[in-house]
Amino acid sequence: MTYLYVAIALRSRLLVNVLRLFWILIALWYELGTFISGSRRCNWPDAVFTVSSNKPHPYHILVAADPQILDHRSYPGRAPFLTYISQLVVDLNLRKNWRAALLKRPDAVVFLGDMMDGGRFSMSDDEYDSYYRRFKSIFRLDSRIPQYFIPGNHDTGLGASGAFSPHARSRYLSHFGELNYDLTVANHSLVFLDAPGFVDEDYQRLAVGKGYNSWDPIPGGPIEYLTSFAEEKTTDPVILFSHIPLYRPDGGPCGPLREKGTIRPGVGIGYQNTLGKEATKRLLETLRPKLILSGDDHDYCEYIHTVPSSHGLPDEAREITVKSLSMAMNVRRPGFQLLSLAPDALRGDNPGNPTSADMACLLPDQLAIYLNVYIPFLVLSLLTLFIYHLIRGPFPRARKLLRSEDLGKPDIEDEECKVHPYEHTPRDASYSLPLSISASTNQFHWSWTFVLAGKRGRFAINQQPCIALARSLSCCGRKESHRKRPRRLGWLNGFVRDVRDVAVFPLAIFILITWWLFTW
Missing domain, CATH: 3.60.21.10 (Metallo-dependent phosphatases)
Structure with a gap:
């Protein structure tokens, strides 16, 4: 299921980066480029005179x-x-x-x-x-x-x-x-x-x-x-x-x-x-x-x-x-x-x-830039991010849906991270090194054995593809290691976060250009 998280995150980052680059170009062009271009297209009307290098300029x-x-x-x-x-x-x-x-x-x-x-x-x-x-x-x-x-x-x-x-x-x-x-x-x-x-x-x-x-x-x-x-x-x-x-x-x-x-x-x-x-x-x-x-x-x-x-x-x-x-x-x-x-x-x-x-x-036309460029592109960008997050839905629900329909696996809450219980270990407990690490095409298996009060016990993790980013996502060994699953952002929180990430760079460009114009 880690792959699903990674794929969703990558798709979200790709969309954010595309929109971010788009708005950076828009801000640079319409705050500076179009004014410079308009001025350079208009030239001094010197062609009607007999201008040469050995004569004074107009x-x-x-x-x-x-x-x-x-x-x-x-x-x-x-x-x-x-x-x-x-x-x-x-x-x-x-x-x-x-x-x-x-x-x-x-x-x-x-x-x-x-x-x-x-x-x-x-x-x-x-x-x-x-x-x-x-x-x-x-x-x-x-x-x-x-x-x-x-x-x-x-x-x-x-x-x-x-x-x-x-x-x-x-x-x-x-x-x-x-x-x-x-x-x-x-x-x-x-x-x-x-x-x-x-x-x-x-x-x-x-x-x-x-x-x-x-x-x-x-x-x-x-x-x-x-x-x-x-x-x-x-x-x-x-x-x-x-x-x-x-x-x-x-x-x-x-x-x-x-x-x-x-x-x-x-x-x-x-x-x-x-x-x-x-x-x-x-x-x-x-x-x-x-x-x-x-x-x-x-x-x-x-x-x-x-x-x-x-x-x-x-x-x-x-x-x-x-x-x-x-x-x-x-x-x-x-x-x-x-x-x-x-x-x-x-x-x-x-x-x-x-x-x-x-x-x-x-x-x-400054008014047209505001009304015909900034506002339509702003609405389009917000709508794109909104629809993306709305279709993706809340993270856990999307995970369950894709897991059950696309992967044909049981629900993660019930089947994903089954482990064997173990007792808490006193200070004099002795441990042995892991006995085996085996893997098949569909799963991997980690196993540790320990001796407690004269009895041998085993701690094992048997999990589906929890390979990439397993450490950061901590999707395995939930009960035994007492690790908490990271909080999944809902679609609205994700939408607001992506809007912030898209807006920060063009807003910074706008502020810098404004500061330059007011201090130049």
Whole structure:
């Protein structure tokens, strides 16, 4: 019967090891591999330039939009514990997405606003500092790589609300930097616009019924900045970074990477879907950008704006609304944008050659990993172990059934270990060595004789196949040696034990990856 125990144990261990290996591979792939693979499939769009070893390389900018890290205000109707769990899960996803994005080794990074979900709300300076440190801990970056920010409506607010802090803009200035600014990179003028401030100033202008030419700009505001930039009359191609997308009259198609719907003008408390019609016209005529990169909408959208031209044919300005980097922004596949800028040496002699190129990169669908991979495989693994242990049944019963039906032997409790009784031996008893050890094809026989009080006695063990693991299982000599049979686990206890053995390694991998991401 030992063979039966060994066979059952081996089959159980084999199943556990197969499931364990399967879950180790699943954990490694879906926690790291799929993010790395997705990033490596997306390359810098340098092929449109004349790149060679004796020319400067294109300047690479990684553009990220709306990470919008959560806080306790993000889900007002959700229980505090669930809010905390949501925050941990989303932070972990952001860390994996950011780690995958940095595999592209950019020369610079641009954030298109909404860095923090609750940055505009009233809070103490200490709480805001802690919030900001959390953002920086998620989006760690080599100090040699410059990073640029523009404000979003969740950072500085938009419109009037009693919940918004009057210090939101000053806190943004002290932590993230300027609101409106520009810089020259690879013979391009990069313009960073305070879009929420532009909307707020536009409301004030419209409230008094003034046009842009008669309006006295707010000192340091977006309209004053645009006017001063236009006076510089730069000849470099202009790329505009704006948190809020520009106006489009009919919404229009957004391209194949759009998950659902389109961008349409709309206004609400603390947000505006697009800039106003007049504001968009003012921007296009003043800056005459070749490319516009915007955020706020969370989903990808590609739109072509028409810019009036004094020389006859109108110019075109291509706008890309960049996907959110977060899984919590109602997009199944987050993403980021790669922007390559070509210096003069890479543009060739033809003035019509492209000076910039961009590429959208999609990241894994984290929600689908949880719902379509982890949960189904978890249920399947539990069901497999449950059915296995249910069919095997409690250990003694399965042993009796298999013994009586398969082996044709009597029940172990009645026939398996019959022995001859013997008396307890006093200290002066004498023993002789075993007289014989005989074996047949079906059994073996151990026999010892002893002399007690002048009478000869015999102690014998006559047992069926109790060969392998006889010592550890102690299935023989139960009464005479007073050895206890090891406790047989029931099917439920065995099921729980195997679930534990399967889960321990993938859980350890998950914990180690999480620890690495949070400490990296």
